[in-house]
Amino acid sequence: MKGFREYVKKFGNIKEDTFTELKTNYTQIHLSKKELFSSEGEYARKVGFLEKGIIRAFIRNSEGKEYTKQFFFAPSIIGAYSSLLTNQPNKIIQETLTNCTIWIADYSKIEALYARHHEMERVGRKIAEYYYLEKERNLVEMALFDADKRYSLLKERFPTIESQVQQYHIASYLGISPTQLSRIRKKMQIS
Amino acid sequence: MKGFREYVKKFGNIKEDTFTELKTNYTQIHLSKKELFSSEGEYARKVGFLEKGIIRAFIRNSEGKEYTKQFFFAPSIIGAYSSLLTNQPNKIIQETLTNCTIWIADYSKIEALYARHHEMERVGRKIAEYYYLEKERNLVEMALFDADKRYSLLKERFPTIESQVQQYHIASYLGISPTQLSRIRKKMQIS
DNA sequence: TGACCGTCTTTACATATGTAAAGGAAAAAG
DNA sequence: CTTTTTCCTTTACATATGTAAAGACGGTCA
Incomplete structure (x- = not known):
């Protein structure tokens, strides 16, 4: 579980024992490019730690059109x-864009850890807060900036994204x- | 603090003693229409429980144009x-749309309670998760539905909103x- | 090497929606 | 009750952006 300890630390310190207990819940899987980590309609039971690879999260409208909402670059929780x-059917599909190494655990086991260790409950709170902040930032950026600006921000945030993710996924993410x-890219290239 | 006990219960049970301790941190204030609960640039220190009234949250872009992002109808946390x-300067302004009754507390005191009582930490986690879900729902709805549909959803969610909130705030919230x-309203009226 | 497939770009066109401004209705002020 | 202000609607117009289709380019595989 390369990088997991440091990743968890971002959300607060936990005792070595607690971390060891946490780790025992995870098993490694590999997914190749274009496989699904979570699919539409299923009742999610697993959380994952993305050790290596890139995943996109998207939703489908009633006509089947896809809207990419998020990119996950390792290391990341997925x-x-x-x-x-x-406990509702899942709407947000997660698909690998590269081969991926993922550690998965039953969410119920993680919840049990929350109940058993106050410090884990805290980590759970911090994670939820972090996710919240990310979503709020998205909403703010969607309202405040035009697609040109959002495109720049995305590239700042993920400098390698252009070489690793298809343009049409990026376009979808930007809402265009x-x-x-393509027009925006052309314009930026000139200036 | 009318309704506070029931409101907190939505996020999990806490012992009567803990709730009593929680309550002691709050003091009541009144704001009249068009006053600010939180303003741009300040470092937020307070959380509030909106007992009575309506508040809108909005951001301003660099030209001063406002974008309403959320409505709070009592009872609600604000x-x-x-x-x-x-601990960054605040960007999201909260302004009363009616006279309001609000209970405020130092967030640092609430955090101290989190540390002292595992069950409060859990409530904190649940609240963060709830907020996250709300934001994610917003993002999904923005991507999936056109303004017409989002307008219907908003009215479903807050049936009284049309009589209580100005059209231009609602328009701003819908992103139009x-x-x-006005065009949408006319169209719906006909059909 | 040549054919094919996936991806990005470009063009032409249609249209939804924003902006600006004016008129009218409703609410607030006096 | 009258005046003033605020808000909503409507019109006319400009334009940004989506859709559809074709072209270009590179990589892959036979």
Whole structure:
């Protein structure tokens, strides 16, 4: 579980024993490019730690059109978080864009750890808060900035994204058509 | 603190003693219409429980244009949540749309309670998760539905909103101009 | 090498929606 | 009750951006 200890530390310190206990819940899996980590309609039960690879999260509208909502670059927590929290069928599909190394655990086991260790409950709170902040930032950026600016921000945040992710996924994430992204790219290239 | 006990219960049970301790941190204030609960640039220190009234949250872009991002109808928790969590200057302004009754507390005191009582930490986690879900729902709805549909959803969620909140705030929340909302309203009226 | 497939770009066109401004209705002020 | 202000609607117009289709380019595989 390369990088997991440091990743968890971002959300607060936990005792070595607690971390050891946490670790025992995880098993490694590998997914190749274009496989699904979470799919539509399922009741999510697993959380994952993305050790290596890139994943995109997207939703489909009633006509089947896809809207990419998020990119995960390792190291990152992944999983159909809202389905886990609400016990409702999952709407947000997570698909690998590269081969991935992932550690998975039953969310129920993690919840049990929350109950057993106050410090783990705290980590859970910090993670939820972190996720919240990310979503709020997205909403603010969507309202405040045009697609050009959001494109710049995305590249700042993930400098390698252009070489690793298709333009049409990026366009979808930005809320514009591939045509429009192409226009923006052309414009930026000139200036 | 009318309704506070029931409101907190939504996020999990806490012992009567803990709740009593929680309550002692709150004091009541009144704000009249068009006053600010949280303003731009400040470092947020307070959380609030909105007992009575309506508040809107909005951001301003560099030209001063406002974008309403959220409505709070009592009973609700209010406060510049992301500023509290990050200790960064607040960007999300909260303004009363009616006269309001609010109970406020130092967030640092609440955090101290989190540390002291595992069950309060859990409530904190549940609240963060709830907020996260709300934001994610917003993002999904923004991507999936057109303004017409989002307008219907908003009215479902807050049936009284049309009589209590100005059209231009609603338009802003929906991400469209007042002109466009007027067009939508006209269209819906006919059909 | 040549054919094919996936991806990005470009063009042409249609249209939804924003902006600006004016008129009218409703609410607030006096 | 009258005046003033605020808000909503409507019109006319400009334009940004989506859709559809074709072209270009590179990589892959036979």
